[in-house]
Amino acid sequence: MSAAQRHRPLPFWRTKRGQERIRLTLSTVIALLGASLLILPFYWMISTALKTPAQVFALPPVWFPIPPQFGNFVEAVTLIPMHLYAFNTFFIVFMVMIGTLLSCSLSAYGFARFRAPGLDFIFLVLLATMMLPGAVTLVPTYLLFNALGWVNTFLPLIVPAYFGSAFFIFLMRQFYLTLPIELEDAAKIDGANSFQIYWRIMLPLSKPVLATVAVFTFVWTYNDFFSPLIYLTDEAHRTIAVALSYFQGSPRVGPQMHILMAAAAISLAPPLILFIAAQRYFVRGIVTTGIRG
Amino acid sequence: MAEIVKEAHLYPRSVRPRLSRWRRREIFDAYLFISPTVIGLLVFLLGPIIASAALSFTDYDILTAPAWVGLDNYTGLFQDGLFWQALRVSVIYSVISVPLGLALSLGAALLLNQKIRGVAILRSIYYMPTIISGVAVAMLWRWLFNAQFGMVNILLGKIGIRGPMWLTDERWALTAIIIASFWGVGGAMLIYLAGLQGIPSELYEAAEIDGATEQAKFRYITLPMISHVTFFNLVLGIIGALQLFTDAYVMTGGGPNNATLFLSLYLYRQAFLYLKMGYASAMAWVLFAIVLVLTLLVFKSSPMWVYYESERRRAT
Numbered sequence: 049m050s051a052a053q054r055h056r057p058l059p060f061w062r063t064k065r066g067q068e069r070i071r072l073t074l075s076t077v078i079a080l081l082g083a084s085l086l087i088l089p090f091y092w093m094i095s096t097a098l099k100t101p102a103q104v105f106a107l108p109p110v111w112f113p114i115p116p117q118f119g120n121f122v123e124a125v126t127l128i129p130m131h132l133y134a135f136n137t138f139f140i141v142f143m144v145m146i147g148t149l150l151s152c153s154l155s156a157y158g159f160a161r162f163r164a165p166g167l168d169f170i171f172l173v174l175l176a177t178m179m180l181p182g183a184v185t186l187v188p189t190y191l192l193f194n195a196l197g198w199v200n201t202f203l204p205l206i207v208p209a210y211f212g213s214a215f216f217i218f219l220m221r222q223f224y225l226t227l228p229i230e231l232e233d234a235a236k237i238d239g240a241n242s243f244q245i246y247w248r249i250m251l252p253l254s255k256p257v258l259a260t261v262a263v264f265t266f267v268w269t270y271n272d273f274f275s276p277l278i279y280l281t282d283e284a285h286r287t288i289a290v291a292l293s294y295f296q297g298s299p300r301v302g303p304q305m306h307i308l309m310a311a312a313a314i315s316l317a318p319p320l321i322l323f324i325a326a327q328r329y330f331v332r333g334i335v336t337t338g339i340r341g
Numbered sequence: 342m343a344e345i346v347k348e349a350h351l352y353p354r355s356v357r358p359r360l361s362r363w364r365r366r367e368i369f370d371a372y373l374f375i376s377p378t379v380i381g382l383l384v385f386l387l388g389p390i391i392a393s394a395a396l397s398f399t400d401y402d403i404l405t406a407p408a409w410v411g412l413d414n415y416t417g418l419f420q421d422g423l424f425w426q427a428l429r430v431s432v433i434y435s436v437i438s439v440p441l442g443l444a445l446s447l448g449a450a451l452l453l454n455q456k457i458r459g460v461a462i463l464r465s466i467y468y469m470p471t472i473i474s475g476v477a478v479a480m481l482w483r484w485l486f487n488a489q490f491g492m493v494n495i496l497l498g499k500i501g502i503r504g505p506m507w508l509t510d511e512r513w514a515l516t517a518i519i520i521a522s523f524w525g526v527g528g529a530m531l532i533y534l535a536g537l538q539g540i541p542s543e544l545y546e547a548a549e550i551d552g553a554t555e556q557a558k559f560r561y562i563t564l565p566m567i568s569h570v571t572f573f574n575l576v577l578g579i580i581g582a583l584q585l586f587t588d589a590y591v592m593t594g595g596g597p598n599n600a601t602l603f604l605s606l607y608l609y610r611q612a613f614l615y616l617k618m619g620y621a622s623a624m625a626w627v628l629f630a631i632v633l634v635l636t637l638l639v640f641k642s643s644p645m646w647v648y649y650e651s652e653r654r655r656a657t
Contacts, residue, residue, distance in 0.1 A: 072455060079452045083466045089524065092492040093481050109495050151377040158374025162367055170379060177386055179576075181584050181632055183608055183625040187618050188392035189385060194403065211381025242370040271475035273587045278613055289476045293591055296480060305484055312477035323472045327465060330472070331531065 097121065097310035104305045117306065124310035132284065133291040137270060140205050140287065144269045145262055147209035148216060152261060153254065155212050156220030157246050161232070171221075178214045182274075190278060204279045205272075209265075216261045223257040224250065260329040267319050288315050397623040402616040414623035424624065426599050427607040430515060432631075434603065435582035438519045443574055446526040450533035451563075464534070468527035479591035482521040483508060486592075508593050511600035518588055518601055529574045536570035537563070565648040572639065572647045579635050583628065604628050 060066040096104060098116035124130070159171050193204040227250070235245050251258070276287040286294070292315055296308060323330060360368075372379070397414055401407035418424045453464050470478070485492050486507040494504030505513040544562050553561070586605040589595060595602040595610075604624070612621035 072457060075452055075455050076457045079449075079457060079460075079463050082449060082452070083463055086466060086470060086524065086527075088492065089470075089481055089485055092485060096484065105490050107490070109490070109492075151381070155375045155378040158371050158378075162371030162374065164368040164371035167371055167375070170375065170382070174378065174382065177382070179580060179632070179636060180386070180390075181580065181625070181629055183584065183605060184393050184629050185386060185389035186393075186608075186625065187396060187612055187622045188389035190612070191392075191403070191618065192384075192389070208381065208385050210377060211385060212375075212378030217378060242374070246374070267472055271473070273476050273590075274609075278609075292476045292480060296483075296591070305490075308480060309484065312480050315477045316473045319472050320469070323465075323469060330468070 093309050093313055096306055097124075097313050099306050101304060101306060120306050120310040121314060124307050124314060127307065128291060128295060128311075130288075130291075130311075130314070133286055133288045136202070136280075136285060137287040137289075140202055140276075141266055141269045143202070143206040144209040145265045147206065148213055148265045149258055149261060151210050151212045152216040152220055153251065153258065154246070156217045156224055157250055159217065160221045160224035161229075174212075174214045174217060193279065199279055200282050200285060202280075202285070205269075205275050216265070219261060220254065220257050223254060227253055256329070256332065259326065260332050263322060263326050263329045266322060270319055393622045393625060396619050397626055399619040401618040403618060404616075407619065410619065414620050415627075417620065418623055418627060423599065423602065423607060427602045427604045428627075428631075430600070430602055431583055431585070431604040434515060434519060434585065435579055435635075438522045439575065439578040439582050441519075442523060442526055442578060443529060443571065445523055446529035446574070447533050447567075447571075449526060449530040450537055453530070454534055454537045464531070468531055470524045471528040474525060475587060476591055478524075479521075479588045482517070482524075482588070483592045486517045486521075509597055511597045514593050514597060514600045518585075518592060521588060521592070522582075522585075529578070532574060533567060533570055536567040540566045568647045569649060572643055575639055576636055579639070580632055583632055583635075 057063075061070060095111065095113055097120055098118070099110060099113040099120075100117055103110040103113055159167065189204075190199075193199055196203075198204050198207075231249055231253075232245050235249055240248070271289065272287075273289045273293070276290045277293070280286055280290060292311060295311055396407065398409060398411060399407035400410045400413075449467055453460055453467065457463065486494075488494060488504070488506040488509060491507070493507070497504040507513050507517040540563065544566070545558055548558050548562060584605050585603050586609065589601050589603045589606050590609075593601040595606050605628075608621050608624045608628070611617045611624065
């Protein structure tokens with residue numbers, strides 16, 4: 049009797065495999081719940097953007113606006129000169145991207161491959177500046193650009209990008225350190241100078257890290273609100289982010305939530321499309337340096 | 342020998358050990374390559390830092406020349422009720438949103454570090470909100486927290502809870518901003534995921550042989566092995582939280598009744614609405630001091646809770 053009991057197999061949910069299965073199923077359920085919570089705000093935005101004004105303020109709420117008012121999107125971009133703001137934004141983003149890629153890759157190569165007195169110290173100072181709140185340098189920087197007559201131009205937003213950025217220099221330096229040095233040695237023997245090595249060997253090899261820097265620069269510059277807010281006072285110079293913040297209180301739009309949400313949804317499209325297209329570059333950047341979106 | 346080379350500048354030029362042509366070339370090239378960064382550090386960081394320190398002792402409105410006022414700006418800050426309010430708001434926000442955000446992101450990372458079907462897509466969904474931080478997102482949250490027609494209160498109503506007025510209620514506005522910040526836990530989650538994947542599986546296997554429970558494995562293997570990630574996320578989280586601007590500016594504008602007047606928002610008003618550049622600079626330095634103190638606290642406490650593999654090796 050007791051022997052027979054001992055040999056009876058455990059019920060499935062008490063075996064090791066069963067327990068593992070239960071844990072995985074539970075985890076999946078929780079993960080899916082979390083994901084739906086995170087997606088809900090997106091859903092609310094899109095569904096509001098597709099409603100009629102009456103549906104927006106209807107109780108009980110309309111979850112599936114039928115028929116969807118796609119015209120709201122057209123209205124959102126024609127109520128304000130969205131094409132102008134989009135042009136301003138993409139111009140700034142493009143110029144910042146070029147500046148960041150050039151200055152950061154040059155400096156990162158300098159820090160990764162050369163030995164010179166003071167170099168390590170400068171690198172440490174650079175890393176330390178990441179801890180400094182932007183507020184400390186804000187006022188003098190503003191006064192500097194003001195004295196140069198750059199306020200209300202794109203220059204204060206673009207020019208600093210040409211002088212390096214600690215995060216990206218760190219990211220690229222880490223990448224360069226992983227590249228084999230033999231290639232450069234061979235090029236040196238062939239008589240290439242440092243700049244040729246950087247341009248012909250390092251840059252082509254660092255396409256993945258350049259892409260990572262490019263996508264983060266895009267997203268951060270695109271989302272930036274504070275700098276355009278203080279430097280671009282003229283309406284014609286506004287970026288999408290600043291235009292949206294004025295949109296909210298503008299008499300032309302007022303409390304028309306469906307138009308506001310349509311405009312918000314349009315403004316979120318470029319970074320989201322970039323994210324879907326270039327996901328692995330975002331992930332790589334975060335994993336290497338721990339920077340967050 | 343190293344000492345002698347280090348103090349080379351003490352010797353007259355002729356006696357100084359001459360560097361080879363190669364070596365001089367390398368030093369020249371190094372500085373050429375990093376010159377954009379060096380110029381940037383001087384012009385956009387060190388210069389403004391010094392200027393900001395100097396400005397904080399002056400009264401300056403851009404239109405007239407700065408006037409030296411000594412410590413007046415700093416003493417003024419301590420008597421400024423709004424400054425204390427801003428300090429309170431920023432500190433409460435940081436102290437609540439950072440640890441809770443870390444716990445949530447660690448939870449998400451643990452969840453998505455398993456062999457769940459479709460885990461890659463789930464990770465993308467969790468990370469996606471961090472890509473789009475900014476004005477549009479703050480506008481969206483403002484609408485979500487609308488007391489009558491917002492999704493938050495509608496959903497709360499479904500489970501029988503009468504939601505508060507959120508952004509228009511001074512007791513709830515800061516809570517709403519904190520809740521909105523949790524939408525961005527995906528950033529820290531991804532860093533945690535990388536950390537989790539770096540834990541050698543032998544540790545868990547050994548623990549299983551010893552009959553360790555799941556809780557014990559988490560407490561004695563996972564937590565210590567990712568403590569350096571927690572440290573990193575904590576430092577970055579504090580620095581970011583104390584600088585929050587856009588959410589407050591768009592969602593509440595600092596209201597109601599200054600319940601969400603964050604430090605950076607108050608600083609922005611002083612500098613760019615009232616043109617009190619000296620006062621704003623002083624405030625920036627106080628903000629920096631707070632960031633510094635909090636980060637130093639984290640650093641100083643880190644030997645107690647951050648585990649580094651290299652230290653263990655040194656100890657044994």
